[in-house]
Amino acid sequence: MPDVKITGLTKRFGDVVAVDAMNLHVPEGSLTTFLGPSGCGKTTTLRMIAGLETPTEGEIAIGNEVVYRGGASIAPERRNIGMVFQSYAIWPHMTVFNNVAYPLQVRRRPRKEIRERTMQALATVRMTDLAERYPAQLSGGQQQRVAVARAIVFQPRILLFDEPLSNLDAKLREAMRIELRELQQRLGVTTLYVTHDQQEALAISDQVAVMDQGKIVQLDRPQSIYESPANKFVADFVGWTNFLRGTISDGTTVDIEGSAIRCRDTADLSRGAKAEVTVRPVDFRIGDEKRPGDNEIAGELRTSIYMGKYLICEVAIGANLVQAYADLNSNLKIGQRVMVRFQPDAVRVLKI
Amino acid sequence: MAASEPIAATADSVALRPPRSGLTPSSAVLIGMTLLVAFLALYPVGWLVYGSFSSAPPRQGGFLTIQNYINAASNPLIRGTFWNTIIFSFGQMVVAVAIGAGLGWIIARTNTPGRRTFELLSLIVFLIPGLLAVLAWTMLLSPSKGIINQLLMWAFGLEKAPFNIYSMGGMIFLHGVYLAPFTYLMITPSFVSIDSGLEESARMSGSGVFKTFWRITLPLTRPAILSTALFMFIIGLESFDIPQMLGAPYGIYVFVTQIYTTCCVQYPPDYGQATALSSVLLAAAAVLIYFYRRSVRQISRFETIKGKGYRVGAADIGRWRWLTFAICVVYFFFTVVLPLAIVLLGSFLRFFGKFDMEIFNRMTYENYIRVLAHPALVNGFLNSLGLAVIAGAVCVLMAAVVGFITIRTRMTGRGLLDGVAMIPVAYPATVLGIGLVWAWVGVPVPIYGTILILAVAYITRYVPIGLRTVSGGIMQISDELESASKMSGASWLYGFRRIILPLMRPTLAAAWLIMFLLFMRELSMSIILAGTGNPVASVVIFDYYSSGELPPMAAASVIMAAAMIAVVWFARSVLKISYSDLRVG
Numbered sequence: 001m002p003d004v005k006i007t008g009l010t011k012r013f014g015d016v017v018a019v020d021a022m023n024l025h026v027p028e029g030s031l032t033t034f035l036g037p038s039g040c041g042k043t044t045t046l047r048m049i050a051g052l053e054t055p056t057e058g059e060i061a062i063g064n065e066v067v068y069r070g071g072a073s074i075a076p077e078r079r080n081i082g083m084v085f086q087s088y089a090i091w092p093h094m095t096v097f098n099n100v101a102y103p104l105q106v107r108r109r110p111r112k113e114i115r116e117r118t119m120q121a122l123a124t125v126r127m128t129d130l131a132e133r134y135p136a137q138l139s140g141g142q143q144q145r146v147a148v149a150r151a152i153v154f155q156p157r158i159l160l161f162d163e164p165l166s167n168l169d170a171k172l173r174e175a176m177r178i179e180l181r182e183l184q185q186r187l188g189v190t191t192l193y194v195t196h197d198q199q200e201a202l203a204i205s206d207q208v209a210v211m212d213q214g215k216i217v218q219l220d221r222p223q224s225i226y227e228s229p230a231n232k233f234v235a236d237f238v239g240w241t242n243f244l245r246g247t248i249s250d251g252t253t254v255d256i257e258g259s260a261i262r263c264r265d266t267a268d269l270s271r272g273a274k275a276e277v278t279v280r281p282v283d284f285r286i287g288d289e290k291r292p293g294d295n296e297i298a299g300e301l302r303t304s305i306y307m308g309k310y311l312i313c314e315v316a317i318g319a320n321l322v323q324a325y326a327d328l329n330s331n332l333k334i335g336q337r338v339m340v341r342f343q344p345d346a347v348r349v350l351k352i
Numbered sequence: 353m354a355a356s357e358p359i360a361a362t363a364d365s366v367a368l369r370p371p372r373s374g375l376t377p378s379s380a381v382l383i384g385m386t387l388l389v390a391f392l393a394l395y396p397v398g399w400l401v402y403g404s405f406s407s408a409p410p411r412q413g414g415f416l417t418i419q420n421y422i423n424a425a426s427n428p429l430i431r432g433t434f435w436n437t438i439i440f441s442f443g444q445m446v447v448a449v450a451i452g453a454g455l456g457w458i459i460a461r462t463n464t465p466g467r468r469t470f471e472l473l474s475l476i477v478f479l480i481p482g483l484l485a486v487l488a489w490t491m492l493l494s495p496s497k498g499i500i501n502q503l504l505m506w507a508f509g510l511e512k513a514p515f516n517i518y519s520m521g522g523m524i525f526l527h528g529v530y531l532a533p534f535t536y537l538m539i540t541p542s543f544v545s546i547d548s549g550l551e552e553s554a555r556m557s558g559s560g561v562f563k564t565f566w567r568i569t570l571p572l573t574r575p576a577i578l579s580t581a582l583f584m585f586i587i588g589l590e591s592f593d594i595p596q597m598l599g600a601p602y603g604i605y606v607f608v609t610q611i612y613t614t615c616c617v618q619y620p621p622d623y624g625q626a627t628a629l630s631s632v633l634l635a636a637a638a639v640l641i642y643f644y645r646r647s648v649r650q651i652s653r654f655e656t657i658k659g660k661g662y663r664v665g666a667a668d669i670g671r672w673r674w675l676t677f678a679i680c681v682v683y684f685f686f687t688v689v690l691p692l693a694i695v696l697l698g699s700f701l702r703f704f705g706k707f708d709m710e711i712f713n714r715m716t717y718e719n720y721i722r723v724l725a726h727p728a729l730v731n732g733f734l735n736s737l738g739l740a741v742i743a744g745a746v747c748v749l750m751a752a753v754v755g756f757i758t759i760r761t762r763m764t765g766r767g768l769l770d771g772v773a774m775i776p777v778a779y780p781a782t783v784l785g786i787g788l789v790w791a792w793v794g795v796p797v798p799i800y801g802t803i804l805i806l807a808v809a810y811i812t813r814y815v816p817i818g819l820r821t822v823s824g825g826i827m828q829i830s831d832e833l834e835s836a837s838k839m840s841g842a843s844w845l846y847g848f849r850r851i852i853l854p855l856m857r858p859t860l861a862a863a864w865l866i867m868f869l870l871f872m873r874e875l876s877m878s879i880i881l882a883g884t885g886n887p888v889a890s891v892v893i894f895d896y897y898s899s900g901e902l903p904p905m906a907a908a909s910v911i912m913a914a915a916m917i918a919v920v921w922f923a924r925s926v927l928k929i930s931y932s933d934l935r936v937g
Contacts, residue, residue, distance in 0.1 A: 083836070
C-alpha cells in the first residue's frame, strides 16, 4: 500500500483561498482524518487528491507516482482511488450488485472474476443478501455499505471518505464508525477521511489533521489532539470550552484574576507573558472537597441547569463566564459566591 | 484480502497530462451549439428588423426608410387595435389568474373532495388546443347556431341570442378560462410551499376560512401571483388563435391579428407594415419578459428562506368544501365535459345549427369519411406527426445539450450559451413566423415553402421551453453520481452512457412528450409558414373554420384529439412518464 505526500498544495476560488500551501504525509496503511468546521478546506483537499478538483499550486504524490504537479494531472478515473461520498452517490437505476460491479465492468474484467470479486466485496460489508435490490429499497446504513463495497471492490491504492456518516442517525453513526475502522485495518489500505465530528475523528484515526481556514493547525495522534491542543481553535474544537486570560508567573504557575493557578507546564512562555488558560467544564468542580494541590478560584454563580446526575453551572470569574459541574446536593443559590476547584493536570496553557 | 495489486483502470501507461489547451471536443460542442442557437434566434429577427426599415419586400432591393413605421402608425385601424390588445390581454389575464389562483388554493390548501381528480382534469384542460376550444364554444355560444343560445331563446321566448362569442367579451372569457390551468400550474408551487402553521395560527386567532385566505394565504402568494399575472399578460399579447377566430372576422383586431392580416390576408400584402408592427410588438414583449424574469428571481430569493418545523398540508374548511367542490365541478364541466361532448356530437352531424328531438336520428359518419379523403388534411396530419416526433426530438436533444453544459460543466462561455438559447422566450410566435419568411424567402436553399421551415420555426421557438423542462431533471442528478463513476475508473463517455443517460431518460421522454403536444397544436407560426406544399393539421383544421364547415372541423378535431390521447397513453404506459415529470413554465 502506498503512502500519500502533499506538498505546498493550494486551491484558490477567485480571491478565496480554500486550501493554503498545505504539506502532509499520510503513512502507508494509516487512517488520517481531516477534521474541521465547514468551509475549512477539508473536502476541497480530499477532492484534489481524488482528482475531482484541480489544485492552483502544489504537488500530490501517491506512492512513487506524482498525480498532480504544476498544472499536469492524472485524470481521476486513472488514479485508482476508491471514494465514498457524503450522499453515498449510489446509482438509483442499478441493482446493488451492478453498483458494486461497476468499477470492475469499467476495467473489462472477465465475467466470472467480476462476480467473485463483487460478491466478496458485498460479503465484506455484509450485504450479500441484498445484491439484487435497488437502492430505493435500502436504508441509509445499507446504502452506505454499498458505497463502501463499490469503493473497495477494485482494490484501490488508497481510500477516500467524504463525511460518510453525516447522513446517518446518531446510533447508526457510532456503529458504522467502528465497522469502517475495522474494515480499514483489515484491508490495511491507506485512507483519508473527512469529518466535522471530533468524536468520530478521535475514534477512528491514526492521525488527525485539524484544519482551519485552509491550513492544518495541528497534526497529531488523536490522544495528543485531545490532551494537548496546539491552540485555542483546536482546544475549542475538541471540547476545551472554558477560556481564561492570565499572566505567566513561572514555569508552572499562571496568575488569573489574582489567584495563582498551578499547571502542568506553561507552553514555553516566559514570565510576564499573557496566556490563554483552558480547562474542560467536566474538570471544573464546584463544592468538591479541596484536595491537596488543587487550584481554587472564586466566582459568582449565574445559572445552574439540572442535567440528571449533576448540575451544569455558569460562573462569572472576573470578566470571564465559565461552565462548571456541581453535585446535585450542592444546595447552590443563584448569585452566591462559589469556589471552583480543579487539578493542575486539568489545566492547559495556550499561546495567544 | 491481502495486499494484492490494484487492478489498473486502463492498460496503457498512466502519465501526467498537462492541461489541455486549444480546441477540445467539449469546447467544440459548446462553440458549435452556441453558434447554432444564436443563428436560430438572431437570423430571422435580424431580417425582421431590417425588413421593417426596408422599402421593398424580401430580396427585392429597396432602400432604408422609416416609412413602414409611419404607415403602420397612420393605419386607421391602429388606435382600435392598440386598445383592443390592452383590454384583451388584461381581461383574459384577470380571468385566468382569478380561476388559476382559486384552483391552486382549492387543490393545494383545502380538503375539497376529489382534489386529485381536479388536478388531473386541469392538466387535460391545459392540453385542449385553442382550435378545439373555439370550435366547441362556437357551437355553444354562436349567436346564430349556438346550442346554449338556442336553448335560452326557446326557454325564455327571447327574440335575440343572449350571448355572442364573437366579441371582446367572448375572446376574454374563452382565453382566460382555457389558460387558467396554466396559471394554476405556475401558482401552485407557492401555495404548496406555505407552512400550514401560518394558516392554522390565523384560524386559532379567530379568523374564518375565507378571512384566512384573504389575510394570510393570498398575501403570502402575492409575489407569485403578480409575476404569473405579468406572464399571462404577455401570453395574451402574443395570442393568435382565439383573437383571430373570434375577433378578426368581426373587425376586432389585436396587434398579432393585425400583423397577420397585413401580411397574409389582405391583398396585396404589406410586408413593410407587418414587419414594423412586429418589431414594435417584439420590443414590448422583450421589455415585459425582462421584468417577468426579474420578478421570478426575486420570488425564488424570497422562497429560499425556510425554517425548520416546516409543515405543509391541507386545511379542513368544513362544510365550505362542498362549495369549493361545486365550483370545481362547474369549471371542469364547462371546460372539458360540455365542449368535448358538443364537438363529438357535432362531428356526427351533416350540418350544425338545428337542434330538436330528431337530432340523434340524423347522425352520420359522413364527416369522418370526408376529412379522411381530403388530401390536404391527410398530408397535414402526416406532416404534423412527423414534425412533432422528429423536430420534437431534435428540440429536446438541443435543450438537453445546452442544459447539460450549463448545469453540469464549468466551461467558460456556458452562461452565454444559456443566455442565447433563452432569447426566443421573448419572441411572439407570429413575429418569429414573419421573421422566418423574411429570412428565407427567395434564398436559394430548399427551406422556405418546405416542411423544413416549420421544423426550424418550432425548434427555434420551443428550445427555451425544452430547456426549462430538462433543466429540472438535470439538476436532480447529483454531481456526486457522476464523480462516483469517475472514481470507479470510468471515462466521461462511459459514465455518460451508463449513468447520466439512463438517469436523464425520464426527463428527456417527458420533455419530448411536451414538445410533441405543443408541435401538434402549433398554429401561430404554421399559418404563416405552411403552404399548399407543406400543410400541417392545425392549419387545415383552421381553414375548415374559416370557411364555416363546422362538422368536418369537428371530425378532424376528434381524430387529432384521439391521436394525441393515444400518444399520451403510450407515453404514460410504455415510456413510463409520470405527470410529475411534466414540468412546464
